Amino acid sequence: MPPIIEIFSQGEELIRGQIVDSNAAWLSEQLAGMGLPVRRHSTVGDNMDDLTSLLQEIARRADCCICTGGLGPTVDDLTAEAVAAAFNLPREFDPVAYEQIAAWFQRRKRPMPESNRKQAMLPRGATRLDNHWGTAPGFALQQGRCWFAFVPGVPYEMRQLFREAILPELQRSYPHTPEKLVVIKTVGIGESDLQQRLEGIDFPGQVQLGFRTASDEIQTKLLFPHDYPDTGIETITLQVVQRLGEAVFFVEKPGEGKGTLVTVVGGLLRSKGKNLALVETLSHGLLASKCLGQDWLSASLVLPGLQEDHRAAERLAAMVRKQGRADYVLVQLCQDDARSLADEKSPATMDNVLFMGSEPCRCQQIQVSGTLPRKQNRAAILALDFIRRSLQQEND
Amino acid sequence: MPPIIEIFSQGEELIRGQIVDSNAAWLSEQLAGMGLPVRRHSTVGDNMDDLTSLLQEIARRADCCICTGGLGPTVDDLTAEAVAAAFNLPREFDPVAYEQIAAWFQRRKRPMPESNRKQAMLPRGATRLDNHWGTAPGFALQQGRCWFAFVPGVPYEMRQLFREAILPELQRSYPHTPEKLVVIKTVGIGESDLQQRLEGIDFPGQVQLGFRTASDEIQTKLLFPHDYPDTGIETITLQVVQRLGEAVFFVEKPGEGKGTLVTVVGGLLRSKGKNLALVETLSHGLLASKCLGQDWLSASLVLPGLQEDHRAAERLAAMVRKQGRADYVLVQLCQDDARSLADEKSPATMDNVLFMGSEPCRCQQIQVSGTLPRKQNRAAILALDFIRRSLQQEND
Numbered sequence: 001m002p003p004i005i006e007i008f009s010q011g012e013e014l015i016r017g018q019i020v021d022s023n024a025a026w027l028s029e030q031l032a033g034m035g036l037p038v039r040r041h042s043t044v045g046d047n048m049d050d051l052t053s054l055l056q057e058i059a060r061r062a063d064c065c066i067c068t069g070g071l072g073p074t075v076d077d078l079t080a081e082a083v084a085a086a087f088n089l090p091r092e093f094d095p096v097a098y099e100q101i102a103a104w105f106q107r108r109k110r111p112m113p114e115s116n117r118k119q120a121m122l123p124r125g126a127t128r129l130d131n132h133w134g135t136a137p138g139f140a141l142q143q144g145r146c147w148f149a150f151v152p153g154v155p156y157e158m159r160q161l162f163r164e165a166i167l168p169e170l171q172r173s174y175p176h177t178p179e180k181l182v183v184i185k186t187v188g189i190g191e192s193d194l195q196q197r198l199e200g201i202d203f204p205g206q207v208q209l210g211f212r213t214a215s216d217e218i219q220t221k222l223l224f225p226h227d228y229p230d231t232g233i234e235t236i237t238l239q240v241v242q243r244l245g246e247a248v249f250f251v252e253k254p255g256e257g258k259g260t261l262v263t264v265v266g267g268l269l270r271s272k273g274k275n276l277a278l279v280e281t282l283s284h285g286l287l288a289s290k291c292l293g294q295d296w297l298s299a300s301l302v303l304p305g306l307q308e309d310h311r312a313a314e315r316l317a318a319m320v321r322k323q324g325r326a327d328y329v330l331v332q333l334c335q336d337d338a339r340s341l342a343d344e345k346s347p348a349t350m351d352n353v354l355f356m357g358s359e360p361c362r363c364q365q366i367q368v369s370g371t372l373p374r375k376q377n378r379a380a381i382l383a384l385d386f387i388r389r390s391l392q393q394e395n396d
Numbered sequence: 397m398p399p400i401i402e403i404f405s406q407g408e409e410l411i412r413g414q415i416v417d418s419n420a421a422w423l424s425e426q427l428a429g430m431g432l433p434v435r436r437h438s439t440v441g442d443n444m445d446d447l448t449s450l451l452q453e454i455a456r457r458a459d460c461c462i463c464t465g466g467l468g469p470t471v472d473d474l475t476a477e478a479v480a481a482a483f484n485l486p487r488e489f490d491p492v493a494y495e496q497i498a499a500w501f502q503r504r505k506r507p508m509p510e511s512n513r514k515q516a517m518l519p520r521g522a523t524r525l526d527n528h529w530g531t532a533p534g535f536a537l538q539q540g541r542c543w544f545a546f547v548p549g550v551p552y553e554m555r556q557l558f559r560e561a562i563l564p565e566l567q568r569s570y571p572h573t574p575e576k577l578v579v580i581k582t583v584g585i586g587e588s589d590l591q592q593r594l595e596g597i598d599f600p601g602q603v604q605l606g607f608r609t610a611s612d613e614i615q616t617k618l619l620f621p622h623d624y625p626d627t628g629i630e631t632i633t634l635q636v637v638q639r640l641g642e643a644v645f646f647v648e649k650p651g652e653g654k655g656t657l658v659t660v661v662g663g664l665l666r667s668k669g670k671n672l673a674l675v676e677t678l679s680h681g682l683l684a685s686k687c688l689g690q691d692w693l694s695a696s697l698v699l700p701g702l703q704e705d706h707r708a709a710e711r712l713a714a715m716v717r718k719q720g721r722a723d724y725v726l727v728q729l730c731q732d733d734a735r736s737l738a739d740e741k742s743p744a745t746m747d748n749v750l751f752m753g754s755e756p757c758r759c760q761q762i763q764v765s766g767t768l769p770r771k772q773n774r775a776a777i778l779a780l781d782f783i784r785r786s787l788q789q790e791n792d
Contacts, residue, residue, distance in 0.1 A: 013606075016425065016433060017426075024417070025410075028413030029414065032412040038412075040411075040439065041411060045433070045435070050436060210409075212409060284685050284687070285684030285696055285698060288680055288681030288684075292772050293734035293738060293768060294734075295700070297700070299697065299700075300681055301695065301696075301698070302674075302697070376688050
């Protein structure tokens with residue numbers, strides 16, 4: 001039986017929705033990657049009753065629980081008190097923790113407020129988890145069937161403490177064998193269309209098929225058991241890639257590098273020794289913003305709109321090519337006004353026109369729908385994907 | 397006694413940390429804003445045992461629970477089955493739900509897969525929540541002390557169903573008096589510096605002071621009880637605004653409009669009848685992308701980098717002003733290369749140079765640090781804030 005692992009987040013800002021719980025997602029992803037999937041995730045605010053009853057429940061049903069937040073110096077930070085109350089443990093002064101907190105302030109040449117003393121009061125029997133990255137020490141303790149680890153909610157400190165203090169403990173308790181994941185990344189094809197294209201493939205029972213729609217790509221995920229033969233992984237991956245065709249821009253294999261649409265387009269341009277300039281209308285700078293630090297993008301000109309007139313696009317491209325010293329130029333033609341763009345119910349039309357050297361330009365008309373930020377992002381991604389497909393077709 | 401309200405999110409992608417649960421945060425924020433704060437939030441994956449035991453627990457302890465996800469057509473979508481199993485209810489075919497799903501496919505001229513029939517099978521006694529925005533109907537039912545509302549996990553559909561079907565029900569059940577919230581938005585001052593500036597203000601006990609650091613601004617929040625006198629709200633708000641000085645770009649008052657740095661800069665430019673062009677280096681199009689649909693931005697030119705040479709900036713600004721038909725031009729000078737920009741430990745320096753009509757240009761040097769996306773976003777926001785402060789100073 002795999003261990004029952006839970007995550008417990010504490011914080012008034014979380015339960016009031018003022019911040020999104022990225023800590024829980026990060027921890028879950030780390031644990032799933034280790035072959036130790038999380039079973040449940042719970043959040044409560046700074047309320048003593050809610051905290052103690054949740055701690056008692058978890059002590060009865062889980063083998064391991066990672067808890068974030070509530071370790072700060074203020075009166076709202078109740079975690080240690082709640083642990084003491086839930087499990088009937090006195091809190092004791094930990095001189096080493098106190099020294100560490102005092103040293104943290106000394107290094108910053110700031111006086112230590114009296115309130116921080118509270119952070120050195122740990123429930124009896126708890127093991128201190130040294131925090132070299134902030135003031136709040138973490139702590140761990142066994143209660144009922146469950147091993148609890150408490151760490152601060154500050155993401156940077158939480159991650160460091162997870163790596164240094166929790167991970168080694170988990171590896172000792174649960175020797176595991178991580179699964180192998182293949183991620184096939186596509187653009188320009190919807191999730192339902194994508195699922196339809198995969199219909200009829202006879203996946204072996206041990207192979208888990210999943211999909212994830214992100215803002216810039218759709219991922220088809222194939223999860224294999226750790227001992228699945230590499231040749232089998234190759235065969236199944238190839239089958240999926242063939243079904244999805246040109247929409248596939250990258251295949252991420254276990255232990256190999258990661259790729260995004262930006263890095264794939266960069267690789268294609270670099271292999272040809274070419275660079276690129278952009279004239280953005282609907283994406284309005286968002287495409288250039290995704291390419292910061294990419295040496296193949298020579299310049300981008302952002303304009304409010306451009307008439308759908310290919311002659312004018314050609315003149316503009318010639319000017320941009322010359323002034324921006326660019327080999328290739330992509331021009332977005334779009335004449336929707338601000339009001340119709342902001343209307344969620346009205347889709348926007350855009351022409352991507354790509355000028356590559358001496359051959360005639362390549363054109364593609366696209367439609368994007370949804371909220372204004374969604375239209376803008378789709379315009380950026382589909383323009384970039386049009387460049388990718390054009391460069392790949394040129395290779396063929 | 398206020399009602400005990402919970403949120404329940406279902407999804408393998410959530411529990412594996414592949415996506416962050418923005419639905420829970422959004423719902424929590426809506427409910428807190430109505431004076432109905434959420435007490436607990438729980439997430440489980442596509443596991444029948446976990447789903448049923450969580451549903452049974454919540455039925456015992458909560459008065460209302462909003463549940464997202466698991467209503468899709470695939471075998472992984474277990475919510476309706478889990479509800480049926482947890483509360484011992486048969487599932488029944490709902491012909492109206494079926495018609496709605498079929499109509500959705502008809503409008504899109506696509507055949508309806510047999511698997512979607514499952515979405516019309518609702519637990520006996522449930523009230524259908526019509527979904528006009530997607531295929532999965534929601535449903536609501538009373539179990540134990542708890543009123544459950546089940547809606548799809550797709551954020552757009554979830555939000556629409558919350559507004560149309562859940563909100564009216566909550567307003568009927570819990571006539572509430574929302575608190576009054578004042579949000580003071582600042583840029584260009586850190587949270588700790590900001591807190592220090594507010595030290596010594598004697599806030600009345602009923603007034604809750606909070607802070608929220610977002611990517612584009614820091615918010616100082618003042619939460620007043622619903623019956624707090626308006627003159628008192630005015631006095632306290634003014635005190636805070638005076639302490640924070642020029643860093644304040646907008647004050648959001650109860651029942652009044654919202655403002656962002658982009659809309660504030662737009663208002664200042666419009667009041668002067670001027671428009672603006674940009675030459676972006678470090679923000680690399682991100683500033684323009686935040687201004688899509690704003691008629692006061694005439695153009696933006698994105699360049700990989702620019703030497704810190706104010707003469708060259710002046711020539712470039714003159715060219716952009718002429719070609720882009722702009723009154724004012726902001727030029728970002730930054731010559732850090734891609735490698736040093738990508739280095740989290742090495743801060744980047746940028747000069748903002750603003751050309752406004754005939755007077756000499758205004759300059760500001762800024763330093764931005766952190767990851768590449770953070771540096772880029774700070775560069776965009778601080779450039780925009782420099783424009784805001786310059787326009788306001790010109791007014792004084």
